[in-house]
Amino acid sequence: MSEIQTTVDSIVDQYQADPTGLLSVLQDIQAKMNYLPQEALERVSERMKVPMPRVAGLATFYSAFSLKPRGRRVINVCMGTACHVRGAPLILDTLERKLGIGIDETTSDGEFTLLKVGCLGACALGPIVEVNGEIFGQMTVTKADKLPDKLLKEDRGGTEK
Amino acid sequence: MTADIATQAQQETVTFTVNGKTMQGRRGDSLLKVLLHEGYDIPHLCYHEAVTAYGSCRLCLVEVKKGRKTKVTTSCNYPLMDGIEVTTNSEKIRKHRKVVFELLLAQVPNSPELQSMAAQYGVTDTRFEKKYQDCILCGLCERVCREVVGVNALGFMGRGVEKDVGAPFKQPSKTCIGCGACVYVCPVNCIKEEQLPTKRTIVRWERNLPMQTCKRCGYPFAPTYQLLQMQKQTGLPWEFFELCPDCRDVKD
Numbered sequence: 001m002s003e004i005q006t007t008v009d010s011i012v013d014q015y016q017a018d019p020t021g022l023l024s025v026l027q028d029i030q031a032k033m034n035y036l037p038q039e040a041l042e043r044v045s046e047r048m049k050v051p052m053p054r055v056a057g058l059a060t061f062y063s064a065f066s067l068k069p070r071g072r073r074v075i076n077v078c079m080g081t082a083c084h085v086r087g088a089p090l091i092l093d094t095l096e097r098k099l100g101i102g103i104d105e106t107t108s109d110g111e112f113t114l115l116k117v118g119c120l121g122a123c124a125l126g127p128i129v130e131v132n133g134e135i136f137g138q139m140t141v142t143k144a145d146k147l148p149d150k151l152l153k154e155d156r157g158g159t160e161k
Numbered sequence: 162m163t164a165d166i167a168t169q170a171q172q173e174t175v176t177f178t179v180n181g182k183t184m185q186g187r188r189g190d191s192l193l194k195v196l197l198h199e200g201y202d203i204p205h206l207c208y209h210e211a212v213t214a215y216g217s218c219r220l221c222l223v224e225v226k227k228g229r230k231t232k233v234t235t236s237c238n239y240p241l242m243d244g245i246e247v248t249t250n251s252e253k254i255r256k257h258r259k260v261v262f263e264l265l266l267a268q269v270p271n272s273p274e275l276q277s278m279a280a281q282y283g284v285t286d287t288r289f290e291k292k293y294q295d296c297i298l299c300g301l302c303e304r305v306c307r308e309v310v311g312v313n314a315l316g317f318m319g320r321g322v323e324k325d326v327g328a329p330f331k332q333p334s335k336t337c338i339g340c341g342a343c344v345y346v347c348p349v350n351c352i353k354e355e356q357l358p359t360k361r362t363i364v365r366w367e368r369n370l371p372m373q374t375c376k377r378c379g380y381p382f383a384p385t386y387q388l389l390q391m392q393k394q395t396g397l398p399w400e401f402f403e404l405c406p407d408c409r410d411v412k413d
Contacts, residue, residue, distance in 0.1 A: 038330065041329075051307070051313035051316070052313070052316075052329045052336065053303070053313060053314070053315055053316025053317075053318075053328070053329050054313070054316055055329070056316060056318060056329035056330055057316040057317050057318060057329075060318045060319045060320070060330075061317075061319070061320045067330070
């Protein structure tokens, strides 16, 4: 059995393969593997006795799921109305140029994935960028340009003890 | 005991009015189903009595007055209840339907079926930007495949402007049995089937299937996968499916 199948099986077993737990299973797989490989979805369908179109339908419906591998950090640029009028498109442009990737793409080193979101609900801090749950408010083009390097540096400082 | 059954039957039957005419029907039935049965001409694309109502085409709009409130609602997924007053063809309804036709025409401008339906309401063009799709995303194919055929080869993928109907991941279908139910049921005729002597292709799902030839007369009568599905559902021996329906009746 492949590694993916073993991972999926252990998660499916936690929910006793109950079809009502489908969404939770997909969330757990996404959290563990950073994306939903097709092989994993096929295994879920087989183990939970849920038809494949239903599994694939759910997996493609929610933006929390990704069918492509995501980077270690997911950068969410808020494009909600408030952030938009405060210059979010410029922030997005800057990050796209800095990282050399477009929306919904991942850098070749697997560090960053760039996404845009509707609204993060913290409009007073706009324009906002969110990275793996951490909020960076009142973004400027200058700050956005330095953000990826800053994140990489922080991470290195944190992990290399 | 008999009184109980009588009250139960009374509860089941409801009285309502349609365009002022009093009618009776069974509680919970689809309003559109009843209206069509009574002969009212209500346009609809996503409804078929063989499957669950879905309410996506928005054409079967009617006005329903319940108590003191009147609302415009889709009739296909409106359950019949006591005392409702239904209006099927008011000025308001016609106006709403016209807009819905325009929206559908914007999505699928080149469907003769849709064009002729819209023309009946005087809609020949749309004011909205044309998207030139061929599918209205009514989901009939998906529901028929799931509820009637029982194969579950289709589903909705994505959402919003990216929503699409088809096999998982927009790849060629791996599970379609080639029965052609979706081809038959599609209201805008966008699922095409190509029939060759030895194979059948469901073009939209990119599914190529070999035909089973009758053991006796040699006529390719159905896709093998469809017969396998039928065998699974009926539990009949495979020998039964080796003969075409005509040869089955012939006694040796």
